[in-house]
Amino acid sequence: MILEGTILTGRDFDAVEGRVVVEDGRIEAVEEASVDSDDIVLPAFVNAHTHIGDSIAKEAGEGLSLEELVAPPDGLKHRLLRQADRADLVAAMARSLSFMESSGTGAFVEFREGGVDGVEAIRDALSDSPLESVLLGRETTDAMELADGFGASGANDSEFGAERRATRRAGKLFGIHAGEVDSSDINPALDLDPDFLVHMVHAESLHLQRVADSEIPVVVCPRSNIVTDVGQPPVEELAERTTVALGTDNVMLNSPSMFREMEFTAKLYDLTAREVLRMATVNGAEIAGLDRGVVEPERPASLLVLDGDSDNLTGARNAVRAAVRRAGTADVKRVVHPE
Structure with missing residues (x-):
């Protein structure tokens, strides 16, 4: 599974354009790259x-x-x-x-x-x-x-x-x-x-x-x-x-x-x-006592994907503030759970 967009990585939720590679229910890699996606990927x-x-x-x-x-x-x-x-x-x-x-x-x-x-x-x-x-x-x-x-x-x-x-x-x-x-x-x-x-x-x-x-x-x-x-x-x-x-x-x-x-x-x-x-x-x-809550390699893939191109989120300049202060259930594109 590959998820592309703006990735909110680590405990500080640093915004990285790229992709999250998921394999067997775990995050295999977080890769910086130019991608054609407005999605926002963050921890569930x-x-x-x-x-x-x-x-x-x-x-x-x-x-x-x-x-x-x-x-x-x-x-x-x-x-x-x-x-x-x-x-x-x-x-x-x-x-x-x-x-x-x-x-x-x-x-x-x-x-x-x-x-x-x-x-x-x-x-x-x-x-x-x-x-x-x-x-x-x-x-x-x-x-x-x-x-x-x-x-x-x-x-x-x-x-x-x-x-x-x-x-x-x-x-x-x-x-x-x-x-x-x-x-x-x-x-x-x-x-x-x-x-x-x-x-x-x-x-x-x-x-x-x-x-x-x-x-x-x-x-x-x-x-x-x-x-x-x-x-x-x-x-x-x-x-x-x-x-x-x-x-x-x-x-x-x-x-x-x-x-x-x-x-x-x-x-x-x-x-x-x-x-x-x-x-x-x-x-x-x-x-x-759960091993989840951050997006980084070797962590379980408990992830939330928001549609950054939704009518509500399009034009947001700060992905973290948008996720916290503006996003809602209608903006949820996908929820990924560990296997």
Whole structure:
């Protein structure tokens, strides 16, 4: 397979005119050359925080608070999940996964409700999907053992010490929500020494220093935080101190489009387009332990091809800014997945 156009290479997404040579699911070479193509080739996105089970309840619960919407065990989302027919739940998740793939996502990190049954349901939904998944079970250690790790709610709800010890023994990921509603659960979450934190909307100077000292990465979900009216995460301050990745959070509240998340983040914060694109690709991959997120030789071929001659992108002078701030699902020409 040969992909031609403007190639956004390496961690800095240097724009190179040429071609990407793919063989057996890996990038064999990135060659500079004069080519007759307006395509833009970049890494496929890594959505670092999702709740795909919410696909049965898109745009439900208008006017409810965050706790009323999603807090376990009796938030609206959890009640709807318990009431859902399993076949309907799997079908709805499969539709969201299909949309994610068509909008340039190559991998995602899922906090999966429902214990063992929840993990098994999303695996059924993934049966025909090319997406790479990192599934973090919730509610029980049995779910963690079946999945790729454990995805905890805020540390105010539970100490989660047993779950953290279990993930360490199993060599699996432990991620935890922190600082979404207020700052009270941030220090308890940090005390668990998690592999990553999610949200950190209400991080204060002490918490930022602890994050820097411990080098714990953070996944931010700015659109979700605005929708739930909890505030805006201090993304610039976090990015100065640790690795920051982007996630789209609950499908109930937001389309799982990394294009929308990137554009929103780039226009809300004082960040370069390159920084935002890293948050949507290689940073999420590194948090999840995935070998993807950059275009360079010997890497898996997880690639997104944008039509640079689309009505939306034609005339763009900066390929990185165009991909981050302007591009959308309609501009996707092809998504390439490793074999």
